[in-house]
Amino acid sequence: MPMAEVPNIVPALPEIFLALAAMTLLMLGVFQKPVTPDGELRAARTTTNLGLITMVLALLLVFTVSGNVLVTFEGMFISDPFATFAKVLILIASTFSLMMAQRWLEQQHAHRFEFAVLVILATLGMMMMVSASNLLSLYMGLELQSLSLYVLAAFQRDDVRSTESGLKYFVLGAMASAFLLYGSSLVYGFTGTTDFATIAATIKAQDHHFPTGLAVGLVFVMAGLAFKVSAVPFHMWTPDVYEGAPTPVTSFFAVAPKVAALALFLRVMMGPFGEMAHQWQGIVVLLSILSMSIGAFAAIAQVNIKRMMAYSSIGHVGYALMGLAVANEQGVTGVLIYLAIYVFMNVGVFACILAMRRGDRMVESIYDLAGLAKSHPGMAAALAVFMFSMAGIPPLAGFFGKLYIFLAAIEAQLYTLAIIGVLTSVVSAYYYLRIIKIMYFDEAEADHLETPLPNVIAAVLGVCSAVIVLFFLVPAPLITTAGAAAASLF
Amino acid sequence: MIETLVFYMFAIICVASGVLVVTARNPVNSVLFLILAFFNAGGLFVLAGAEFIAMLLIIVYVGAVAVLFMFVVMMLDVTVTELKQGFTKYLPIGLLVTVIFAVEVLGATVAWHMAPEAAANIQAATPAADAVSNTSALGKIIYTNYAYLFQAAGLVLLVAMIGAIVLTHRKRRDSKKQVIAKQLARKASEAVELKKVETGRGI
Numbered sequence: 001m002p003m004a005e006v007p008n009i010v011p012a013l014p015e016i017f018l019a020l021a022a023m024t025l026l027m028l029g030v031f032q033k034p035v036t037p038d039g040e041l042r043a044a045r046t047t048t049n050l051g052l053i054t055m056v057l058a059l060l061l062v063f064t065v066s067g068n069v070l071v072t073f074e075g076m077f078i079s080d081p082f083a084t085f086a087k088v089l090i091l092i093a094s095t096f097s098l099m100m101a102q103r104w105l106e107q108q109h110a111h112r113f114e115f116a117v118l119v120i121l122a123t124l125g126m127m128m129m130v131s132a133s134n135l136l137s138l139y140m141g142l143e144l145q146s147l148s149l150y151v152l153a154a155f156q157r158d159d160v161r162s163t164e165s166g167l168k169y170f171v172l173g174a175m176a177s178a179f180l181l182y183g184s185s186l187v188y189g190f191t192g193t194t195d196f197a198t199i200a201a202t203i204k205a206q207d208h209h210f211p212t213g214l215a216v217g218l219v220f221v222m223a224g225l226a227f228k229v230s231a232v233p234f235h236m237w238t239p240d241v242y243e244g245a246p247t248p249v250t251s252f253f254a255v256a257p258k259v260a261a262l263a264l265f266l267r268v269m270m271g272p273f274g275e276m277a278h279q280w281q282g283i284v285v286l287l288s289i290l291s292m293s294i295g296a297f298a299a300i301a302q303v304n305i306k307r308m309m310a311y312s313s314i315g316h317v318g319y320a321l322m323g324l325a326v327a328n329e330q331g332v333t334g335v336l337i338y339l340a341i342y343v344f345m346n347v348g349v350f351a352c353i354l355a356m357r358r359g360d361r362m363v364e365s366i367y368d369l370a371g372l373a374k375s376h377p378g379m380a381a382a383l384a385v386f387m388f389s390m391a392g393i394p395p396l397a398g399f400f401g402k403l404y405i406f407l408a409a410i411e412a413q414l415y416t417l418a419i420i421g422v423l424t425s426v427v428s429a430y431y432y433l434r435i436i437k438i439m440y441f442d443e444a445e446a447d448h449l450e451t452p453l454p455n456v457i458a459a460v461l462g463v464c465s466a467v468i469v470l471f472f473l474v475p476a477p478l479i480t481t482a483g484a485a486a487a488s489l490f
Numbered sequence: 491m492i493e494t495l496v497f498y499m500f501a502i503i504c505v506a507s508g509v510l511v512v513t514a515r516n517p518v519n520s521v522l523f524l525i526l527a528f529f530n531a532g533g534l535f536v537l538a539g540a541e542f543i544a545m546l547l548i549i550v551y552v553g554a555v556a557v558l559f560m561f562v563v564m565m566l567d568v569t570v571t572e573l574k575q576g577f578t579k580y581l582p583i584g585l586l587v588t589v590i591f592a593v594e595v596l597g598a599t600v601a602w603h604m605a606p607e608a609a610a611n612i613q614a615a616t617p618a619a620d621a622v623s624n625t626s627a628l629g630k631i632i633y634t635n636y637a638y639l640f641q642a643a644g645l646v647l648l649v650a651m652i653g654a655i656v657l658t659h660r661k662r663r664d665s666k667k668q669v670i671a672k673q674l675a676r677k678a679s680e681a682v683e684l685k686k687v688e689t690g691r692g693i
Contacts, residue, residue, distance in 0.1 A: 007637065019645060026652065073638035114656045121649050128642065140642035147646060151653035166657075186598070192608030202605045216598040 011070035011079035014061040014087065015127050021054040022120040029113030044111040048102045051116035055095040055123070062087045069488060071133065075195050078133035085336055085485035086130040086263035089343055093255035094123040096347045096460055101248030103454055104354050108362075110156045110246060118155075119252065122148035126260030130267070135184045135194035138264065142180070142228065146173050149257060153245040165244025172237045176227035183220025187272075190214040199272035210276065218273055222283060225268065228261040231321060232290035235314050239302075242310035247362065250306055251350030254313050255343050262320050262339060266332055269324060270489045277327040284325040289420050291318030296427040305353055305366050308431065309346075312390065315428055316342055322421055323405045326412040332486035333479075334404040340478055341389075341401040341471070348386045348464030352379055355457045357450040366435060371444025379453055380439045382465040387436050389468045391429040397471035404479075497537055504530035517563045525556045542624035 009016060025047045032043045066084040071077070098119050105111040125145030132138035150173060154166020188194055190213060191202040203210070227234040242250045269280060295315020302308035320342075323335035356363050373380040389398030402425060409418040453461075471478075507526040514520040528551045535544035622630070632640055 012638075019641075023648070074635045076636075076638045112656065114652055118649070118652065118656075121645065121652075124645070136636075136639050137642070140639055140646065144642060144646050144649060147649045147653065151649070151656060154657055157657050189602070189604065190608065191605050192611035198611055202607045202611065205607060206605055211598075211601055211603050213598040213602045216594065 047113040047116040076137040097252035161244035180224025186217025239310040288321035292424040296424040336482035338401040370442035372439040387432040391432040500533040
């Protein structure tokens with residue numbers, strides 16, 4: 001019998017490193033953890049700090065292996081500029097989330113060393129998702145990510161809302177996975193393979209004579225993915241999970257998994273099913289319109305800021321899907337630029353939410369922000385920048401994110417979609433600007449929020465607002481890398 | 491001929507016990523019907539020539555999962571009437587969704603055809619089915635071609651384990667636990683107090 005060849009592991013080095021680091025940190029936490037509460041705190045801090053170093057090293061590794069298109073593990077794993085772009089965003093988002101989490105967890109007495117380990121494993125799952133070039137590796141990455149996220153949602157297990165959100169997310173997420181698997185099996189039944197490139201070649205050879213079954217399979221795959229990006233009508237879980245989960249976990253949910261799932265959505269639609277674009281374009285248009293509308297209108301009624309951000313993220317997914325509906329290189333470039341800006345806006349907003357603290361307890365109502373301009377002028381200014389940016393007001397970065405997507409939609413003659421996008425973004429401006437009005441013009445009823453701002457939060461706020469404000473001065477690096485990343489998909 | 495008969499036997503019992511899992515009044519009976527369904531599904535796999543999956547189904551699902559279900563059912567003392575509340579209320583809409591879904595799936599599968607290239611694609615992935623047994627065919631690819639997936643599955647299981655421990659394991663403040671290190675580290679001066687008692691006075 002011939003010896004099996006050892007696969008080339010170089011393209012997957014960042015993933016392998018993260019997996020090993022996660023296991024090492026787990027061991028470290030388990031063996032370091034003495035019985036005293038003091039030791040518990042020490043173990044949690046050590047794993048978080050080492051976890052942050054791990055993320056930064058993984059980021060360096062991603063840059064090291066970037067550049068060429070490398071396929072390995074029998075075509076299951078692909079490392080191309082598109083994957084690199086998504087991985088860099090994911091790692092940045094995860095690093096910010098982990099950085100801000102520790103202090104909050106300590107204050108809530110929910111600090112445990114497993115938190116950092118689970119965040120790293122979730123990040124690993126996301127990186128595997130964006131590097132998947134096979135339906136099987138797609139599913140494994142997705143499950144690794146989802147399972148870690150279910151546990152993270154229920155992390156504050158003495159809190160009823162946290163456990164409820166974990167359970168809800170788990171049950172609905174398992175159903176979405178089932179849809180995805182059913183769809184994958186139909187696709188496999190038609191093409192006889194799970195490899196993206198072979199699926200694309202097989203579909204192309206049919207010259208548009210697909211059976212209904214393949215279309216049904218495609219729709220099921222899309223339903224599963226739409227659940228993961230929380231596009232309407234698969235968004236029901238989002239507000240409840242965002243509200244119930246511990247705030248650092250919500251801030252993680254709002255950025256990294258969104259980027260990963262959207263990148264995966266792009267790759268699956270453009271790669272294996274690129275030839276069927278006219279079949280799925282209509283579905284994506286519908287998803288996009290519904291997400292933008294529900295995201296804009298439902299957020300108006302929200303008082304809880306985490307719930308509001310959940311609807312806001314649904315709306316943002318709608319805009320990103322508009323770029324997918326265009327189904328060409330320009331559209332994908334638009335989505336990637338949008339995602340990069342979205343990460344910084346959301347990290348910034350959640351840094352503010354994590355700092356909303358009065359006395360011993362966290363507050364989550366938007367009216368708790370009243371009078372913020374007087375007590376925390378810096379934080380109020382940063383939050384105002386993020387809100388203006390989300391509303392899409394020039395010259396902030398959020399405007400350019402929307403601009404590229406709308407331009408792509410108009411050039412592809414999807415006028416209805418672009419017009420609805422503009423209208424819903426006007427509607428959503430109402431609730432973004434309302435936050436600014438509350439901060440600057442309403443009188444504080446109760447005591448001020450906690451002063452002074454923690455150093456970590458202040459640093460994150462500074463970095464994110466600088467990126468958002470100054471983006472228009474040097475947009476070229478992001479636009480060229482996003483363009484190169486999008487080009488590698490076609 | 492005989493194969494067809496056996497197929498229908500397995501299939502009918504499998505579906506019937508599936509229905510009984512949902513309708514049985516006693517949850518313990520439900521679990522037992524579930525085990526019956528698993529056995530018959532295993533039989534169907536044997537008929538399809540997938541003996542490895544058949545054995546796996548029996549060992550893993552009957553041996554581990556169903557027994558676990560049985561434990562849960564017996565320990566949680568589930569009352570069926572509570573679980574069945576709303577069953578009739580949601581029945582019409584449930585049936586409607588089921589019928590629509592069934593029609594769609596039928597529509598999709600009746601007009602089914604494979605791409606002509608599919609057969610070649612399938613053969614590329616695995617050794618020829620008639621040359622080796624299921625188990626060795628799986629063994630040949632699972633640690634070589636599919637090593638990446640195998641490792642990823644291991645990580646998913648690791649996360650499941652961490653999750654189970656994080657969400658359920660806790661230190662109870664009220665339980666007295668023996669910590670040998672603490673016992674050994676204790677000095678006589680901390681534990682014993684010597685009192686000089688005068689004769690006839692008591693303490």
